[in-house]
Amino acid sequence: MQFLKLVGDFTRDLYENRYTIYQLTKRDYKNRYIGSFLGFVWTIIQPIVMIFVLWIVFVKGFKSGPVHGNIPYIAYLSIGMIVWHFFSEALMACTNVFQEYSYLVKKINFKIAILPTIKLSSGLITHAIFILIGMVILLFSGIQPSWYWLQFPYYLMGLIILLLGISWITSSLQVFIRDISQIVGITLQFGFWYTPVVWDMSLIPKAYQIYFKINPLYYIIEGYQKSFIYHEPFWGDTKSALLFWLTTLTISLIGAALFKKLRPHFADVL
Numbered sequence: 001m002q003f004l005k006l007v008g009d010f011t012r013d014l015y016e017n018r019y020t021i022y023q024l025t026k027r028d029y030k031n032r033y034i035g036s037f038l039g040f041v042w043t044i045i046q047p048i049v050m051i052f053v054l055w056i057v058f059v060k061g062f063k064s065g066p067v068h069g070n071i072p073y074i075a076y077l078s079i080g081m082i083v084w085h086f087f088s089e090a091l092m093a094c095t096n097v098f099q100e101y102s103y104l105v106k107k108i109n110f111k112i113a114i115l116p117t118i119k120l121s122s123g124l125i126t127h128a129i130f131i132l133i134g135m136v137i138l139l140f141s142g143i144q145p146s147w148y149w150l151q152f153p154y155y156l157m158g159l160i161i162l163l164l165g166i167s168w169i170t171s172s173l174q175v176f177i178r179d180i181s182q183i184v185g186i187t188l189q190f191g192f193w194y195t196p197v198v199w200d201m202s203l204i205p206k207a208y209q210i211y212f213k214i215n216p217l218y219y220i221i222e223g224y225q226k227s228f229i230y231h232e233p234f235w236g237d238t239k240s241a242l243l244f245w246l247t248t249l250t251i252s253l254i255g256a257a258l259f260k261k262l263r264p265h266f267a268d269v270l
Contacts, residue, residue, distance in 0.1 A: 010256075013111040021114060024101075025121040032122075047130050051081055051137075054198055067200040071229055075141040078134045079228050080197035083221045086127040087163065088188045093119040094167030095174050095181050098266060106267045113259060116167040120160060127156075138228060148231040155223035155234065162216055162248045168255030172262045175269050196221060216251075219244040 014021070055074050067076045094116040101118075104110050131152075139145070174180040192198075195217050204212060212218055219240050226232040234241075 010113055013114050014117065017111060017114055021117060021121065024118045028118055028122040029125055043126050043129055044133065047081065047085055047126075047133060050085070051078055054081070058198060068202045071143075072141040075138050075143055075229060076200065076225070077198060078137045079224050080195075080221050082127070082130045082134045083159065083217070083224050084192060084195065084197045085130060086123055087159065087217060087220075088192070089126070090120055090123040090163050091166060091170070091188065092181070092184060093123065094163065095170040095184050097167070098171050098175050112263070112266070113168075116164060116171060119167075120163060134228065143229060146231045148227050148233070151234050152224055152227040155220050155227065158223075158244060158248060159217075159220045161252060162220070165248060165252030165255040168259045169251070172255075172259045175262070175266050191215075191217070213240065214243070214247070216244050216247045 051074070054077055058073065058077070067073060097115045097119055098105050098112065101112075101115050104115065105112050135145075135149075170180055170184055194212065195215055196212065201209060201212065201218075201222075222240075223234060226234065226236075
């Protein structure tokens with residue numbers, strides 16, 4: 001019941017402050033490229049270079065061939081990187097959001113719970129561009145478009161809720177413990193290899209796969225792959241879906257409770 005109240009309050013805050021969120025998101029995205037000669041073009045260059053480097057390392061260096069289902073490695077890698085890039089960039093940005101917007105945190109009437117959504121919204125712009133690039137790579141890899149491509153918003157919604165829950169935890173703690181952002185950065189480095197972004201789950205013995213599937217990001221990446229590559233319905237694996245949503249909602253509840261407890265002390269520290 002308490003969780004439903006938190007969801008209701010947060011949803012209302014989002015609606016009432018929608019124009020403020022829009023303006024701050026637009027400013028946040030522009031500020032990324034202030035003083036940059038290429039500006040917006042970096043949004044396209046960075047993910048392409050990242051995919052190209054990993055492709056060179058694993059295909060040319062380690063001689064990685066097609067993955068499960070005879071899928072070209074570049075297609076598999078691109079879809080995994082689409083998810084990971086958004087997750088890692090958004091989480092790092094959200095972790096520092098209360099410090100960055102400390103002038104808003106100190107305003108008594110401002111609903112600061114919505115601040116992580118500014119970073120998420122800004123990251124969604126890049127994510128959308130990344131998806132378009134991924135679609136082009138899929139087409140050149142011989143993977144045909146499908147109606148299943150239209151189901152990826154379901155997984156995107158799950159990813160956003162997961163990010164929001166984690167960011168409430170990390171951003172709240174970051175106000176008091178400035179080392180949290182460094183810990184998050186190190187955790188993301190480990191998480192990149194713990195999550196099947198550059199490797200296929202079939203490489204892991206079945207007895208040990210459960211230790212990787214409990215990672216909620218596994219469900220999202222697999223979901224993007226099902227949508228864009230394998231053309232499978234999102235309702236096909238109810239057990240994985242149930243595990244993901246239980247984990248994600250638990251994280252969100254913990255994050256909301258922690259934020260609510262620490263929120264009154266933010267202004268004193270910042």
